[in-house]
Amino acid sequence: QVQLQESGPGLVKPSQTLSLTCIVSGGSNSGGSYYWSWIRQHPGRGLEWIGYIYYTGSTYYNPSLRSRVTISVDTSKNQFSLNLSSVTAADTAVYYCARENIAGRTFDFWGQGILVTVSS
Amino acid sequence: DIQMTQSPSSVSASVGDRVTITCRASQGISSWLAWYQQKPGKAPKLLIYAASSLQSGVPSRFSGSGSGTDFTLTISGLQPEDFATYYCQQANSFPRTFGQGTKVEIK
Numbered sequence: 001q002v003q004l005q006e007s008g009p010g011l012v013k014p015s016q017t018l019s020l021t022c023i024v025s026g027g028s029n030s031g032g033s034y035y036w037s038w039i040r041q042h043p044g045r046g047l048e049w050i051g052y053i054y055y056t057g058s059t060y061y062n063p064s065l066r067s068r069v070t071i072s073v074d075t076s077k078n079q080f081s082l083n084l085s086s087v088t089a090a091d092t093a094v095y096y097c098a099r100e101n102i103a104g105r106t107f108d109f110w111g112q113g114i115l116v117t118v119s120s
Numbered sequence: 121d122i123q124m125t126q127s128p129s130s131v132s133a134s135v136g137d138r139v140t141i142t143c144r145a146s147q148g149i150s151s152w153l154a155w156y157q158q159k160p161g162k163a164p165k166l167l168i169y170a171a172s173s174l175q176s177g178v179p180s181r182f183s184g185s186g187s188g189t190d191f192t193l194t195i196s197g198l199q200p201e202d203f204a205t206y207y208c209q210q211a212n213s214f215p216r217t218f219g220q221g222t223k224v225e226i227k
Contacts, residue, residue, distance in 0.1 A: 045220075046207065046218055046219070046220045046221050047164065047207060047209075047218040048218075049215050049216040049217065049218070051215075060214050060215075062215040063121075063215065064215075096163055096164075098163075100216075104169050104170065105152055105154070105169070105170075105211030106154045106166055106169040106175075106211065107154070107156070107164070107166060107209070108166050108175070110163035110164060110165075111163065112162075112163055113162075113163050
């Protein structure tokens with residue numbers, strides 16, 4: 001059973017960079033069948049897709065965040081990471097990492113989520 | 121971006137009721153639609169993919185239908201564990217987008 005686990009600071013100051021890591025266990029993130037994705041949820045609100053990385057390193061980001069987002073992968077450590085620069089209070093959210101099954105185009109496994117608050 | 125609009129935003133129902141949630145895409149997405157269930161403090165859980173295919177392990181009281189722009193999630197015989205928020209998500213193109221959610225509450 002694949003498991004994903006987010007880690008990183010729960011508090012980030014405005015204008016700084018939010019950095020999160022997702023560790024994948026029970027499976028490999030070096031296979032070609034999945035996109036490794038980040039999704040966030042503002043408090044009490046809906047879900048916003050941030051972007052994905054493929055095991056080759058190719059990425060696709062939400063245009064609304066593209067100028068501030070970087071997603072990277074480390075297949076040797078079975079993990080992938082999110083960097084979001086120049087954060088503001090509007091970036092306060094629960095951040096989820098998730099696996100998108102390419103064939104089915106579904107987010108079939110998710111991390112538990114990590115709340116990141118942007119505040120001085 | 122493809123906009124996903126769910127209705128209603130909330131519904132009150134009793135155990136045993138049949139509940140129907142609709143999702144409309146701003147443009148055609150073929151059958152590339154998924155439904156997720158989210159409980160407070162938890163990550164979303166995949167219920168339905170490809171508009172009508174039941175994810176392994178999901179009870180058969182959940183069903184999905186539709187194609188193109190209009191889709192439906194039906195819960196036949198609501199159970200206590202089904203009280204949650206439900207989201208649709210289009211997988212036709214990037215960026216992936218979700219509906220705003222439908223909260224199923226206890227009447």
